[in-house]
Amino acid sequence: MYDIAIVGAGVIGGMIARTLARYRLKICILEKKHDVAMGASSANSAIVHAGFDAAPGSLKAKLNVRGSEMMEEVCRELGVKYRNNGSLVIGFDEADRQTVEELYRRGNENGVKNLKVLDAEDLHRLEPNVSKNAVCALHAPTGSIVCPYELTIAAIGNAMDNGADLLLDFEVCDIRDTGKHFEITSPDKTVLAKYVINAAGLYSDAIARMVGDDSFTVHPRRGEYILLDKECGTLLNHTVFRTPSKMGKGILVSPTVDGNLLTGPTSTDMDDKENKATTAEGLALVMKQASENADGVLFGKSITSFCGLRAVGSTGDFIINLPRARFVNVAGIESPGLSSAPAIAEYVVELLAKAGLKPEENPSYTPTRPAMHAFREASIEEKNAIIQKDPTYGHIICRCETVTEGEILTAIRTNPRPRDLDGVKRRTRAQMGRCQGGFCSPYIVELLAKENNIPYEAVTKFGGASLINFERTKEER
Amino acid sequence: MKEIELVIVGGGPAGMSAAVAAYESGISDLLIIERDARLGGILQQCIHNGFGLHRFGEELTGPEYAWKYEKLVREKQIPFLPNTMVLDITPDKVVTATNATDGVFQIKAKAIILAMGCRERSRGALNIAGTRPAGIYTAGTAQKYVNLKGYMPGKEVVILGSGDIGLIMARRMTLEGAKVHAVCELMPYSGGLARNIEQCLHDFDIPLRLSHTVVEIHGKERLTGVTIAKVDKNRRPIPETREYIPCDTLLLSVGLIPENELSKTASVTLDRVTGGAVVDQDRQTSVEGIFACGNVLHVHDLVDYVSEEAEIAGKNAAAYIRGEAIERTEINLRTDGKIRYTVPQRITQKKDVTVYFRVADVYRNVTVKILDGERVVYQKKKPRVAPGEMESITLNADQLADAKELLFALEVK
Numbered sequence: 001m002y003d004i005a006i007v008g009a010g011v012i013g014g015m016i017a018r019t020l021a022r023y024r025l026k027i028c029i030l031e032k033k034h035d036v037a038m039g040a041s042s043a044n045s046a047i048v049h050a051g052f053d054a055a056p057g058s059l060k061a062k063l064n065v066r067g068s069e070m071m072e073e074v075c076r077e078l079g080v081k082y083r084n085n086g087s088l089v090i091g092f093d094e095a096d097r098q099t100v101e102e103l104y105r106r107g108n109e110n111g112v113k114n115l116k117v118l119d120a121e122d123l124h125r126l127e128p129n130v131s132k133n134a135v136c137a138l139h140a141p142t143g144s145i146v147c148p149y150e151l152t153i154a155a156i157g158n159a160m161d162n163g164a165d166l167l168l169d170f171e172v173c174d175i176r177d178t179g180k181h182f183e184i185t186s187p188d189k190t191v192l193a194k195y196v197i198n199a200a201g202l203y204s205d206a207i208a209r210m211v212g213d214d215s216f217t218v219h220p221r222r223g224e225y226i227l228l229d230k231e232c233g234t235l236l237n238h239t240v241f242r243t244p245s246k247m248g249k250g251i252l253v254s255p256t257v258d259g260n261l262l263t264g265p266t267s268t269d270m271d272d273k274e275n276k277a278t279t280a281e282g283l284a285l286v287m288k289q290a291s292e293n294a295d296g297v298l299f300g301k302s303i304t305s306f307c308g309l310r311a312v313g314s315t316g317d318f319i320i321n322l323p324r325a326r327f328v329n330v331a332g333i334e335s336p337g338l339s340s341a342p343a344i345a346e347y348v349v350e351l352l353a354k355a356g357l358k359p360e361e362n363p364s365y366t367p368t369r370p371a372m373h374a375f376r377e378a379s380i381e382e383k384n385a386i387i388q389k390d391p392t393y394g395h396i397i398c399r400c401e402t403v404t405e406g407e408i409l410t411a412i413r414t415n416p417r418p419r420d421l422d423g424v425k426r427r428t429r430a431q432m433g434r435c436q437g438g439f440c441s442p443y444i445v446e447l448l449a450k451e452n453n454i455p456y457e458a459v460t461k462f463g464g465a466s467l468i469n470f471e472r473t474k475e476e477r
Numbered sequence: 478m479k480e481i482e483l484v485i486v487g488g489g490p491a492g493m494s495a496a497v498a499a500y501e502s503g504i505s506d507l508l509i510i511e512r513d514a515r516l517g518g519i520l521q522q523c524i525h526n527g528f529g530l531h532r533f534g535e536e537l538t539g540p541e542y543a544w545k546y547e548k549l550v551r552e553k554q555i556p557f558l559p560n561t562m563v564l565d566i567t568p569d570k571v572v573t574a575t576n577a578t579d580g581v582f583q584i585k586a587k588a589i590i591l592a593m594g595c596r597e598r599s600r601g602a603l604n605i606a607g608t609r610p611a612g613i614y615t616a617g618t619a620q621k622y623v624n625l626k627g628y629m630p631g632k633e634v635v636i637l638g639s640g641d642i643g644l645i646m647a648r649r650m651t652l653e654g655a656k657v658h659a660v661c662e663l664m665p666y667s668g669g670l671a672r673n674i675e676q677c678l679h680d681f682d683i684p685l686r687l688s689h690t691v692v693e694i695h696g697k698e699r700l701t702g703v704t705i706a707k708v709d710k711n712r713r714p715i716p717e718t719r720e721y722i723p724c725d726t727l728l729l730s731v732g733l734i735p736e737n738e739l740s741k742t743a744s745v746t747l748d749r750v751t752g753g754a755v756v757d758q759d760r761q762t763s764v765e766g767i768f769a770c771g772n773v774l775h776v777h778d779l780v781d782y783v784s785e786e787a788e789i790a791g792k793n794a795a796a797y798i799r800g801e802a803i804e805r806t807e808i809n810l811r812t813d814g815k816i817r818y819t820v821p822q823r824i825t826q827k828k829d830v831t832v833y834f835r836v837a838d839v840y841r842n843v844t845v846k847i848l849d850g851e852r853v854v855y856q857k858k859k860p861r862v863a864p865g866e867m868e869s870i871t872l873n874a875d876q877l878a879d880a881k882e883l884l885f886a887l888e889v890k
């Protein structure tokens with residue numbers, strides 16, 4: 001019997017698990033996919049928003065501002081890359097200027113610090129490659145960037161290091177309340193838990209309905225992106241947004257914590273929660289608008305394009321409540337969900353306390369997790385000390401991102417353990433560079449097969465039927 | 478810091494030929510650094526024949542061709558470090574590398590030869606719309622799975638791009654029991670060698686769909702199909718011609734990119750067209766004492782030419798180390814656009830120079846002209862030139878005369 005079952009291993013489920021792991025609680029995270037961070041938490045803009053977007057008084061506003069204040073410390077503890085690069089919302093005409101002024105007022109009301117409205121001259125002094133056509137901007141110095149899947153993986157890894165269980169390939173199909181606890185079932189397993197936390201992203205409405213709550217729905221809104229080579233990563237220092245519309249914050253151009261340049265997202269309402277395909281029109285729009293935001297965005301240097309689905313709730317705000325005893329919804333967590341994640345977790349723990357959960361502190365709780373990128377940032381002397389102990393750290397597997405065999409093996413052996421190529425990619429950056437795994441994936445398949453004790457041809461890209469190879473060409477002799 | 482006269486980065490055919498040539502020119506303090514476990518580079522996985530016709534007058538497989546050079550390296554006891562990756566090269570020729578035995582180490586070299594080869598353009602560079610399932614590989618990656626690892630990455634195959642590796646893999650996959658449904662080529666002509674189109678597609682009845690591209694990728698986990706379409710003159714897909722082909726594998730053979738990340742750390746000037754360094758007739762780059770050859774310099778269609786070019790680099794790196802004084806001149810080679818590029822891009826010594834070049838499109842009945850202002854330095858008629866086939870012209874010192882600039886032009890009737 002678990003004290004807490006969290007449905008969904010995204011950044012929200014992960015941060016909640018990690019925050020609860022400081023108490024003496026038996027926790028499990030139930031995830032239907034082959035790995036963690038497979039939903040919205042792996043494909044988004046990676047921005048820690050300052051908090052000037054949401055309507056004053058909303059949960060979004062409150063938790064965004066609080067989350068953005070907490071983020072740096074959380075990332076430090078979890079060894080996750082974070083950079084306080086500041087953000088700019090640029091305007092091109094009089095109407096935009098009014099929006100910028102409005103965002104400025106709203107931001108101040110939400111408690112965002114150090115906001116400033118810039119004229120064209122100050123804007124271009126601060127960020128020379130912003131479009132020459134921009135006439136004004138809102139400058140939010142507290143805006144930051146983070147790696148969203150790294151944060152999710154690290155939060156879940158840290159929760160696991162502190163005793164939480166992760167059950168992958170566990171698709172919650174039914175939840176029954178016995179009055180004392182819940183029976184949570186997947187097609188082939190059942191777990192029991194006193195409390196259930198519904199952090200199932202796009203499917204949080206379906207999970208809520210399993211316990212009779214049909215007070216809200218969630219629908220997908222597509223966001224398409226193009227990621228550019230590291231050569232382009234220094235074009236801008238700040239995250240550059242356009243003024244927002246009803247459909248979202250508009251196409252942005254931003255450096256990433258790993259040094260690439262990210263452009264996107266589009267914003268299209270959809271019906272199909274499983275459709276993560278990019279479209280020719282969407283990618284064309286990203287190119288057009290990104291090129292309007294900044295000068296010198298080189299799409300000839302693109303290394304990949306992808307799509308994320310926002311979980312848009314029917315209420316317009318984050319839906320965080322207890323529709324019944326011992327069951328917590330954390331639903332409709334669209335943007336700024338990533339930014340708010342640490343604050344959402346804190347808020348959920350407060351809700352649980354109000355609902356009667358008063359756990360003791362876990363005395364052996366460790367809030368920290370070693371950074372997965374420590375080796376690459378080490379000095380030559382430090383590297384050599386590590387290589388001397390473990391020679392695999394001297395052997396480069398991914399040449400574009402210079403990732404060593406040692407780093408990959410360590411990632412494969414570290415909670416939450418990756419079992420597929422994409423899992424290794426998200427943890428180590430191997431295959432994430434300009435050749436996109438062309439050279440190194442055959443070797444990584446080998447390492448995964450060996451470490452997980454499975455045949456070479458059983459290794460997948462991301463679980464299920466995503467096989468890399470079908471069979472041996474010849475019989476082994 | 479350890480000092481070595483000549484460091485060669487890359488142990489493929491270019492690196493090995495360059496090392497052997499430098500050794501034969503009297504440099505015995507040299508080292509080849511190779512990131513793979515073996516010498517041979519990409520040739521290791523090219524188990525088809527067709528290598529060595531020009532050099533050795535016989536048809537060798539890739540590994541056989543590589544072995545000819547590896548044997549020389551071993552006989553001459555030229556030192557090489559396998560499983561070692563060069564991480565950085567500075568303009569004053571300090572090489573930083575890493576491997577499992579020595580850790581991260583540095584070498585100060587008198588001269589460096591860059592021979593890192595190239596990589597394949599990936600799906601991301603093309604921004605094809607659709608899902609991101611398993612089953613999409615560059616042709617070279619698939620070749621590695623099939624030929625080196627012994628696994629079949631797919632059964633029902635579509636190939637995008639008719640570069641040579643794509644053509645070779647069309648045949649290879651067919652021979653291994655897969656069905657290749659089509660090879661789509663964006664351009665109205667193939668970028669591959671004529672003999673590969675004949676022997677790899679026609680002989681196996683594999684359709685080559687010119688002026689076609691893949692516009693959408695389908696399938697959630699493994700690839701289930703691709704939508705292809707014909708493209709117009711401006712290479713834009715024509716919606717009415719969309720056609721769905723069920724398949725589980727898409728191989729990409731859409732171009733090779735010289736791997737010049739290290740050249741950049743060394744501040745070597747790159748040519749925007751070739752993607753490789755700007756070099757003189759000795760294959761010396763803009764940084765004195767740093768030379769480049771093979772596919773890192775520009776993409777070759779035949780390894781025979783790589784070896785030839787590498788020998789030039791090797792010999793001249795040796796001459797540089799010996800500090801031979803030479804009389805210098807400066808002639809810039811320009812192109813008219815129909816000729817896309819030349820290698821070398823500059824001539825700094827009056828001696829016999831072979832200039833390699835590629836054209837931008839397929840042209841028939843052309844005259845290749847080299848002009849020094851009004852003066853016609855060279856001209857020759859050709860029935861057909863194509864981007865897929867590299868051309869070369871040898872100029873002698875007299876022809877160079879007092880030129881400051883030579884224009885390579887194509888006269889099309």
Ligand SMILES: Cc1cc2nc3c(=O)[nH]c(=O)nc-3n(C[C@H](O)[C@H](O)[C@H](O)COP(=O)(O)OP(=O)(O)OC[C@H]3O[C@@H](n4cnc5c(N)ncnc54)[C@H](O)[C@@H]3O)c2cc1C
Nearest residue numbers: 008010012039040041044045047172201223310337338339
């Ligand atoms: C295009 C886009 C851009 C965004 N940009 C930003 C940004 O810049 N800044 C920001 O702060 N926020 C941004 N967001 C929002 C942010 O990404 C999300 O708020 C956040 O990732 C939500 O995390 P989550 O854990 O709720 O959802 P998810 O990451 O989707 O996780 C939900 C998990 O639940 C699992 N699950 C679902 N059903 C079941 C079931 N029945 N059984 C078991 N498991 C199940 C899913 O597989 C999934 O792993 C963006 C979102 C999108 C899509």
